[in-house]
Amino acid sequence: xxxxxxxxxxxxxxxLELVGERWALLIVRELMARPGRYTDLLEELSGIPTNVLxxxxxxxxxxxxxERRIAQAPQRGVVYALTEAGQSLQTAVIALALWGNARxxxxxxxxxxxxxxxxxxxxxxxDREAAGGVTASWEIRTAGAVLHxxxxxxxxxxxxxxxxxxxxLTITVAADAVPPYQELMRAIGLGEVELSGRRSxxxxxxxxxxxxxxxxxxADRQPHPPAEDVTGPAGVRRSRGRG
Amino acid sequence: xxxxxxxxxxxxxxxLELVGERWALLIVRELMARPGRYTDLLEELSGIPTNVLxxxxxxxxxxxxxERRIAQAPQRGVVYALTEAGQSLQTAVIALALWGNARxxxxxxxxxxxxxxxxxxxxxxxDREAAGGVTASWEIRTAGAVLHxxxxxxxxxxxxxxxxxxxxLTITVAADAVPPYQELMRAIGLGEVELSGRRSxxxxxxxxxxxxxxxxxxADRQPHPPAEDVTGPAGVRRSRGRG
DNA sequence: CTGCATCCACTTTGATACTG
DNA sequence: CAGTATCAAAGTGGATGCAG
Numbered sequence: 001x002x003x004x005x006x007x008x009x010x011x012x013x014x015x016l017e018l019v020g021e022r023w024a025l026l027i028v029r030e031l032m033a034r035p036g037r038y039t040d041l042l043e044e045l046s047g048i049p050t051n052v053l054x055x056x057x058x059x060x061x062x063x064x065x066x067e068r069r070i071a072q073a074p075q076r077g078v079v080y081a082l083t084e085a086g087q088s089l090q091t092a093v094i095a096l097a098l099w100g101n102a103r104x105x106x107x108x109x110x111x112x113x114x115x116x117x118x119x120x121x122x123x124x125x126x127d128r129e130a131a132g133g134v135t136a137s138w139e140i141r142t143a144g145a146v147l148h149x150x151x152x153x154x155x156x157x158x159x160x161x162x163x164x165x166x167x168x169l170t171i172t173v174a175a176d177a178v179p180p181y182q183e184l185m186r187a188i189g190l191g192e193v194e195l196s197g198r199r200s201x202x203x204x205x206x207x208x209x210x211x212x213x214x215x216x217x218x219a220d221r222q223p224h225p226p227a228e229d230v231t232g233p234a235g236v237r238r239s240r241g242r243g
Numbered sequence: 244x245x246x247x248x249x250x251x252x253x254x255x256x257x258x259l260e261l262v263g264e265r266w267a268l269l270i271v272r273e274l275m276a277r278p279g280r281y282t283d284l285l286e287e288l289s290g291i292p293t294n295v296l297x298x299x300x301x302x303x304x305x306x307x308x309x310e311r312r313i314a315q316a317p318q319r320g321v322v323y324a325l326t327e328a329g330q331s332l333q334t335a336v337i338a339l340a341l342w343g344n345a346r347x348x349x350x351x352x353x354x355x356x357x358x359x360x361x362x363x364x365x366x367x368x369x370d371r372e373a374a375g376g377v378t379a380s381w382e383i384r385t386a387g388a389v390l391h392x393x394x395x396x397x398x399x400x401x402x403x404x405x406x407x408x409x410x411x412l413t414i415t416v417a418a419d420a421v422p423p424y425q426e427l428m429r430a431i432g433l434g435e436v437e438l439s440g441r442r443s444x445x446x447x448x449x450x451x452x453x454x455x456x457x458x459x460x461x462a463d464r465q466p467h468p469p470a471e472d473v474t475g476p477a478g479v480r481r482s483r484g485r486g
Numbered sequence: 487c488t489g490c491a492t493c494c495a496c497t498t499t500g501a502t503a504c505t506g
Numbered sequence: 507c508a509g510t511a512t513c514a515a516a517g518t519g520g521a522t523g524c525a526g
Binding site for chain 2: 516
């Protein structure tokens, strides 16, 4: 076997072979919020050992999930970005994140809020219905971090860093550290923010990003009822030893 | 730190702390298809070491994902089942499985098809629209394996093992080993099956379970366009050393 | 038989130091 | 900036043992 495989013809097993190693999906999450360099990742993923980061990046590149790009002109150096295959992990990443969000004991003190988690939360809570026809762009600044959300005719583009086009409205939330999404949205909802730009877009923002109650999930993906309790009448159990 | 934590206030990180260890999600997948005993799991997950299985089961129980039940009457012994928190992983499991399915090189020879992967595939491809108002039950038999799908007024219940109520139609597909979902559905679509019961329900079956092209995903969960290429003009980058 | 616990070789991580 | 190198600790895989 090439490398730690499960040997099952099952999409889940395959997925775990590709992105199931420790730190792998967190790297993907980072790059989902914006392409970044090795040192950006080291910083954002605080705690990841350097050798593990470089190993994962190689594996993810090998697997066609991450792309190594050589940055041009002013920046130079290596920039890592997701391939299309990598982008398409977003559905799964969001599903896992919604599930995990519902399973925090409390707001752990000392836990950092990764900027990329806010970006994912924006994408997870974006309401296509409510955004129909909307075109606007926002930049959110808090505790030295910046992220943006650009809605173009109802389509969302969001990520870490300043808005590419220059935002219609900049929302600044005072905080010592990057706040969790719910707190950020609460502050915005309560107007505990500083605005710069088209202030009327604050309301639009609140309309378009609707925090679902943590862990809730779109209706067409609700879990099905569990299979029944029993292992089946003994006589009817699936025959052993195949055949 | 209690045990291998990431220390990030991020749903994804939390999810990975709880179900990110090797084999954990595969155990969840098995129990999603039906509750089972230790030895069932050992058999279905062929390859898992016994100590790893028992360690994972303890961790998953500790995390409130798996429940240990003492089976009564004829069976006796321990049966493992998912709690509600465990069930609610299904969205994420399906999302990962769809992604992974699109990333098989070919049908790997020698790879077993886990019965539970077929159950997940049924649930993933169930079309609520098409199933509106339908009430019917099917049992599928192939290569000694049995699974069922019960649709009650448009609601799906499915799992490994025989249909709890006695199926309206039994579909038997001849095969040496459990076939991958696409092959199974192709055989059914082509009528290369043996039927027993209300034969007219074969068409209903094909209408209600519509294999999406592997990796495709409901529209409201499409990935958003990637954030732009660059790390941003150097001067505007997020300030280091926290603001 | 089920449901593990133990032992051991091997691999992967984590932490840190160091280099082109 | 973008990694290697090194080493200890933890986790995994495989085999085996054993009680209820």
